[in-house]
Amino acid sequence: MDEYMIETRGLTKKYGSQVSVSNLNIHVKKGRIYGLLGRNGAGKTTTMRMLLGLTAPTSGEVKIFGHPMQGNENKILPRIGCLIESPGFYPNLTATENLKIFAELRGINSPKYIRGALELVNLPYRDKKLFSEYSLGMKQRLAIALAVMHEPEVLILDEPINGLDPIGIAEVRSFIRELCDARGKTILISSHILSEISLLADDIGIIDRGVLLEEESLKELEEKNAKFVHFIVSDANKAAQIIGSLFQTKSMRISDNCNLYLYDTSLPTAKINRTLIENGIDIKEAHLCEDTLEDYFMKITGGEGIA
Template sequence: MTNYVIETHDLTKKYGSQVSVSHLNIHVKRGRIYGLLGRNGAGKTTTMRMLLGLTAPTSGEVSIFGKPFVGNEKKLLPRIGCLIESPGFYPNLTATENLKIFAELRGLKNPNYIKGALELVNLPYRDKKLFSQYSLGMKQRLAIALAVMHDPELLILDEPINGLDPIGIAEVRDFIRELCDARGKTILISSHILSEISLLADDVGIIDHGTLLEEESLKELEEKNEKYIHFCVSEAQKAAQIITRAFRSNNFRLADGNNLYLYDTDLPVASLTRAFVEAGIDVQEAHLCEDTLEDYFKRITGGEGIA
């Protein structure tokens, strides 16, 4: 049995001459959270729509649970829950009443499906509050309750924290993590919010202009982040000469006159600083730095970061 719940092979989507997704190969492992990270318009939603059969690919293949999606839709879709666009909830009905309508459409007879889904997202069962009176965070939690109501093995969630306030983001993040850790769900989540993906995902795929640039575990990505010692000194050129002669390293970069970036992070900061001071160099700043996921994103896309 394959370890990949989702696997794509050269998945491509074109709209006329415009390429929205290009030869995409992603691998979502069982029982993990995969974060598909990219700017708005990078191709994340188009990818998810193709995974669910909502948009037909121009070329390429999708495999889910080790089976080709095309031809096996009726068997595979009941095992998947999704949040791609905001569901059409009725504003004048309660959460329970809204979910009851969807449960009937799906052939879910037992009311425990509804009660359990609401409890999972910390919304009350048979509450009198109407959907129109819900906060944005409550509406998003109800949308996730709809996605998990039939207890799917796989969740595909497109920007589930988009538009939420910090408290709402934290609630949804904790809930998604619990679904994976405590209930064994496999989750594919897209986002343009780097900081949230770094807190939530086990594995990350970085997509830019429809092309997958990186696909690794979050741990592997963090190990790729540059580490360096940043010195702000009165004479950077003189400090560089000391590093070269006394510490036998050329792995540094000078910038903006007074800034020196040393990439040999095993060299002792205290000894370096002492050597600079003894040579008459004033040291205003000396500390170990590490790039963030946003810094890495900027570096591999060659552009601006994302929020």
């Protein structure tokens, strides 16, 4: 049985009559990256704030390291690193000075932790530049440095690639992966950028309007994605009749007179092509296709796609 580092049971947050998070049950396994995927306003940040005790849940329970968060904050929180919403630092101080304050409060006396964290995110140690002069990307890097500085076992990162340029995104992705693979950290990461989650996460939770719609490993989700052969033909209805009668299948969909989707990919495509041509149907195109994660996201959220 898997050991859950983070687990919620029936986690709910209501603001007045508005339900922000509803009956959420997430399970983050040890040493894995869990991607919480959802549109803006889906309830990702509220969920993370409740996990960290920053927002009190209306009902439900948060368990971290197998212990309820409520009442154990002093034991649990020092073992967690987090980045919630925008990076929060003192604008009149440098990056090193900012980290020094939080290191002092965490009881970290050695400057090597500050230096190490800054090096990890490619920010200079003892630089004179003030936080207020930082670009959004540098601020985000500093927030990640703060999250990892005390070498926590669990990282909770809310949209960590916000504001980063493409190279920065690749770097952050790479070191988050390394933190998990090489150092055995358990990471919960939220994003509205589907491609990021699919590139990084081992397990995925899809949240929409505060409800967790799906929670599975990336591998399982990929297996669930529908595969099909897409034919563009001169007469889709006639083609469907021929395929149905000769190959004994009903697993098809016609979108208009030209487009036919055959979902039984075990059938011999070359033979189908030949049969259709022999029956006077022109085949303009035939492709083996697979739904993307975005298609799957659209399907289960019943709405528009995600970035």
